[in-house]
Amino acid sequence: MLQRFFIFCSGADTQILDTCSNGERNKYAGIGATVFFTAIMAFIASGYALYTVFDNIYTSVFFGLIWGLLIFNLDRYIVSTIKKRDNFKSELVQAAPRIILAIIIAVVISKPLEMKIFEKEINQVLLEEKNAMTLANQEQIALQYTPKVEGLNQEITRLKNEIAVKEAETNALYDTYISEAEGTAGTGLLGKGPVYAEKREKHDAYLTELSTLKQTNTEKIQAIEAQIASLGTDYDTAVTNSQPIIDGFDGLMARINALNKLPWLPSFFIFLLFLAIETAPIIAKLLAPKGEYDYKFEEQESVVATWVTQKVAQRKLLFSTDGELNQKIYEDIKNEEELYRYKKEKAEELLKLQADSFHKVQIKGL
Structure with missing residues (x-):
């Protein structure tokens, strides 16, 4: 039963193969088994590849099964249509389209499995890229807020400098009227005279202005600091909102790019493995020697070709003869009175x- 199933997978003519030796049937059963297991590998590889895209096991299994059946049907068709000839080059020319397709399929299928095999290394590369992207993202977002914050800080510094200058002027006036009272400066007279009163009045006016300026600028500084805090909150919000995008940077293309940054030799050998798997049915048929089945199949084709050629020749002769007879009949009828x-x-x-x-x-x- 298993042998007949694998013979079916090989695409061979079972009626002809039943008349062949057991060794010939085993040869085609082996070719069919290669076709079958190649389709199984195609199903597994494509299912995993689709799972990395859709992240849904049922969708992946469904489309993976379709892909496996497609590869099975394609391999079975090509293997069954490769005719064993005495010229290996002509056989190779027949198989060339399938070999080219096998290379393409091997590239497509090997990549997802490479990503699974080198998953830890790829995750490390992606982590480094995410960290770099996080820092770059923070710097880019900071460019939107830093000029505003710096401008507000400069305004705070200016307001504080106003208070400091006013305070220095007030302190200077305080020292002036104290020195006048002590007689160490100004008029040099000890006591609180008219000059002292004038300087004390000027100091008190500056002190009042300083108090008012402190109150006004403090309120402005508090308002500016509130704006700076608000900008800081907006910056943190922008960073927080953009971070999930960076965290989600682990799709199929990102992983392929990360895989390409790893050493190429291991990936190359995995590609060669899948190329060997994909081309295995063709190689098995090409390497198989011409046997009893091939001779009988060639004989059957020759019989059919000869029979068809005879039928075509007979139809042409019948058509020609019928035309000549009709022409002669109508000529005879033409002469009847x-x-x-x-x-x-x-x-x-x-x-x-x-x-x-x-x-x-x-x-x-x-």
Whole structure:
């Protein structure tokens, strides 16, 4: 039962193969088994590849099964249509389209499995890229807020400098009127005279202005600091909102790019493995020696080709003969007087009927 199933997978003619030796049947069972297991590998590899895309096991299994059946049917068709000839080059030319397709399929299928095999290394590369992207993202977002924050900080510094300058001026006036009272400066007279009162009044005015300026600028500084805090909150929010995009940077293309940054030699050998798997049915058929089945199959094709050629030749001869006979028959009929008289009578009757009909039409018109 298993042998017959694998023979079916090989695409061989079971009626011809039943008349062959057991060794010949085993050879084609082996070719069929290669076709079958190649389809199984194609199903597994494509299912995993699709799982990395859709992240749904049922969808992946469904489309993976379709892909496996497609590869099975394609391999079975190509293997069954490769005819064993005495010239290996002609056989290779027959298999060339499938070999090219096998290379393409091997590239497509090997990549997902490479990503699974080198998953830890790929995750490390992706982590480094995500960290770099996070820092770059923070710097880019900071460019939107840093100029505003720096401008606000400069405004705070300016307001504080105003207070400091006013405070220095007030302190200087304080020292001036104290020195006047002590007689160490100004008029040099000890006591609180008119000059002292004038300087004290000026100091008190500056002190009032300083108090007002402190209150006003403090309120402005608090408002500016609130703006800076708000900008900081907006910056943190922007970073937080953009971080999931960076964290989700692990799709199929990102993993392929990360895989390409790893050493190429291991990936190359995995590709060669899948190329060998994909081309295994073709290689098995090409390497198989011409056997009993091939000779019988060639004989059957020769019989059919000869029979069809004979039928075509007979039809052409029949057509030619029939044409010559018809031509001779009509030439003989042409020379018969009885047929001439009969056709003449019928022609005369037709002309009379036409004349009568024309006459009636003319009368009706009048």
